[in-house]
Amino acid sequence: MLRTALPAAIFLFASPALAQDPHGGHGAHEQHPQEQPAPQQPPAHDHAAAAQGESESLMVDLVRTDWPIDQPRPGQGLLGAYPMSRDASGTAWQPDASEHGGLHAVAGDWMLMGHALFNGVYDWQDGPRGDEKAFLAGMIMGSARRDFAAGTLTLRAMLSPDPAMGAEGYPLLFAAGETADGVDTLIDRQHPHDLIMELSASYSHRLGASDSVFVYAGLPGEPAFGPPTFMHRMSAMDFPEAPISHHWLDSTHITFGVLTAGWVHENWKFEASRFRGREPDEHRTDIESGALDSTSARVSWNPSEHLSLQASWADVASPEALEPELDETRISVSGIYTREIFNGWWSATLAFANKDRSDGVALDAWLGEAALHPNENWTLFARAEAVETDELSGHGGPIESVQRVSLGVIRDWRIHEHAIIGIGAMAQQHFASDALEPTYGGDPQGAMGFVRLKVG
Numbered sequence: 518m519l520r521t522a523l524p525a526a527i528f529l530f531a532s533p534a535l536a537q538d539p540h541g542g543h544g545a546h547e548q549h550p551q552e553q554p555a556p557q558q559p560p561a562h563d564h565a566a567a568a569q570g571e572s573e574s575l576m577v578d579l580v581r582t583d584w585p586i587d588q589p590r591p592g593q594g595l596l597g598a599y600p601m602s603r604d605a606s607g608t609a610w611q612p613d614a615s616e617h618g619g620l621h622a623v624a625g626d627w628m629l630m631g632h633a634l635f636n637g638v639y640d641w642q643d644g645p646r647g648d649e650k651a652f653l654a655g656m657i658m659g660s661a662r663r664d665f666a667a668g669t670l671t672l673r674a675m676l677s678p679d680p681a682m683g684a685e686g687y688p689l690l691f692a693a694g695e696t697a698d699g700v701d702t703l704i705d706r707q708h709p710h711d712l713i714m715e716l717s718a719s720y721s722h723r724l725g726a727s728d729s730v731f732v733y734a735g736l737p738g739e740p741a742f743g744p745p746t747f748m749h750r751m752s753a754m755d756f757p758e759a760p761i762s763h764h765w766l767d768s769t770h771i772t773f774g775v776l777t778a779g780w781v782h783e784n785w786k787f788e789a790s791r792f793r794g795r796e797p798d799e800h801r802t803d804i805e806s807g808a809l810d811s812t813s814a815r816v817s818w819n820p821s822e823h824l825s826l827q828a829s830w831a832d833v834a835s836p837e838a839l840e841p842e843l844d845e846t847r848i849s850v851s852g853i854y855t856r857e858i859f860n861g862w863w864s865a866t867l868a869f870a871n872k873d874r875s876d877g878v879a880l881d882a883w884l885g886e887a888a889l890h891p892n893e894n895w896t897l898f899a900r901a902e903a904v905e906t907d908e909l910s911g912h913g914g915p916i917e918s919v920q921r922v923s924l925g926v927i928r929d930w931r932i933h934e935h936a937i938i939g940i941g942a943m944a945q946q947h948f949a950s951d952a953l954e955p956t957y958g959g960d961p962q963g964a965m966g967f968v969r970l971k972v973g
Contacts, residue, residue, distance in 0.1 A: 595662070595719060595721060596721045596729060596779070596786070597723075597729040598726065599819070602614070603819065603825075606746040607715075607739025607741070607770065608731070608739070608741060609739070609745040609749075609817070610745075610825050611749075611825050611853055612819065612853055612855040613822035614857065615855050615864070618632060619631060619632040620632060624661075628663070628664075629660070629661050629662075631658065631660070632657075632658055633971070633972040635653065635654075635655035635678065637652075637968045638651065638757045639966045640758075641688075641964050642689065642963040643961040643963060644690070644957050644961035645956065645957065646690065646956060646958075647688060647705075650688055652682035652683075653678050653679075653682065654678065654710075654757070655677065656677050658676075661673075667722060668723065670719070671719045671720075674715060674717075676713060676714065677711065679709035682709050684698065684799055686706045686709045687709075688707075689705065689707040689963075690947050690957070691909065691919045692704075692763070693909060694708065694763070694796070694837070695708040699799050699838070701839075702837075702839055702908060704909060705909075707758070707759045707763075711771055711797050712802045713737060713804065715738055716735060717736075717738040718733070718735075719732065719733040721781075728783075729781045730781075731778070732776070733779075734777075735772070736775075737774075738772055738775040738792075739771075740772055740790035740792040741779070741788040741790045741814060741829065742767075742830075743767045743829055743851070744868055745767075746767045747763065750886075751862070751864035752855075753898075753900070755896050756886075756898060756900065756943070757925075757941065757969075758965060760900065761921055762902050764872075765870035765871070765880070765882035766849060766868055766882065768796060769792070769833070772792045773795075773804065774792060774806065774808075775809075776790065777789065785816070787815075788814070789814040789815075790812065790814075791809040791812055792812075792813065793805075794835055811831065811832060811833045813829060813830065813831035814829065815827055815830075823854055823856045824853070825855075826850075827850070828848075828850045829848070829849045830848050830849075832844070832845075832846055833845045839912070842875075843874050843875050844875040845873065847870060847873075849868065849869070851869070852867050854866075858891065860893070862890050863889045863890070866887070868883070868884045869883055881904070886899065887899055895926070895928060895929070896926070896939075897925075898925050899924045901920070901922045902921050903918065904919060904920075905917070910953070910956075915952065917949075919948065919949055920948040921947050922945070923945045925943030925944070925965075926942060928940055928941070935972060936970065937969075938971075939970075940969075942966050943965045944964050945964065945965075946962055948960050
């Protein structure tokens with residue numbers, strides 16, 4: 518069992534995210550869009566967001582019952598009649614109050630969007646199992662969208678510079694999973710992501726004012742499981758590190774073969790996926806293939822513009838290349854709360870996941886994280902995690918409970934209308950189990966300094 522104190526601490530850390538602030542943040546919407554009165558007559562097709570630039574007017578348009586079904590609504594999401602700010606990684610949802618950035622352009626009937634983020638990081642992990650390394654991480658993402666009479670087609674691609682850091686990735690105490698050489702599991706290191714993180718297409722078809730059906734396919738892509746991937750969550754995207762709970766919550770975000778179908782009804786989404794369960798191999802620049810041998814299902818609900826909830830299940834066939842005989846059943850529940858505060862925003866995520874392996878071993882993971890961006894210059898972020906793992910002493914060893922707390926800050930400068938450079942630092946405190954303390958030298962610390970460039 519995990520230490521009982523830490524899950525309670527994580528809950529207290531993130532619990533404000535699960536309750537509405539009665540006073541609201543500076544400039545925050547106080548009503549859910551469905552509680553606002555709809556206008557009596559539909560506006561001209563192109564005047565909603567473009568003319569007013571107000572998210573409240575846009576959200577009113579999205580929930581109207583008298584909008585013609587043969588016209589796409591201004592600012593509509595990729596999968597249904599909701600604000601586009603709700604769309605996150607894959608087909609996952611985040612709160613409507615989330616930021617929606619990027620460079621936008623129009624080419625004929627297509628709307629194009631792109632953005633990029635790069636972190637140049639110096640990483641130091643203390644203790645006899647620690648290491649030091651400088652590396653580059655990040656992503657470049659682009660999408661092309663075309664609206665039809667009753668549907669929306671979206672093409673999306675995402676690339677990463679991670680393979681340049683080397684097959685062994687970067688030092689990260691308590692992290693484990695995947696392989697650098699096809700022989701040994703990476704332990705106390707975070708594996709690099711593949712060069713091609715996503716090549717996907719989705720099509721949604723409107724059935725009415727509040728209903729739509731959709732399909733999503735990717736090679737690679739992200740099946741319907743877990744919260745949005747950590748690189749796309751507002752509470753996590755400022756961290757230069759990956760969560761140690763990554764292989765419980767969102768390691769399926771790069772899946773070489775996925776097909777998802779779903780139904781959006783008002784603020785609910787029901788979806789299921791067939792996908793290839795095997796995680797990416799040590800060759801980080803290729804496209805892999807294989808049978809769609811795994812299944813997942815997810816229910817998402819956005820009860821207000823500030824809150825996004827999900828519960829998901831997955832039956833994953835042979836995820837680890839070094840233990841091909843082992844399958845996993847995973848469950849995940851999470852909540853994300855985001856709102857405007859001061860002249861910026863605050864976002865928090867609370868998540869739990871369990872993976873039950875076919876050898877009878879069941880392992881839990883908890884995560885609580887938050888980021889505060891009070892103005893355009895500063896961002897503060899914090900994360901607390903606890904995982905049960907049997908990989909830190911070699912696979913099949915005793916199950917140990919370990920925890921980590923991270924705290925960081927970034928100072929940003931806008932150098933262009935569409936570019937921001939920032940300098941940040943983060944400190945980590947690790948808590949090893951009693952059995953692991955001798956090999957880790959007690960409860961080791963870590964730190965990262967980084968320079969960040971955001972374009973979009």
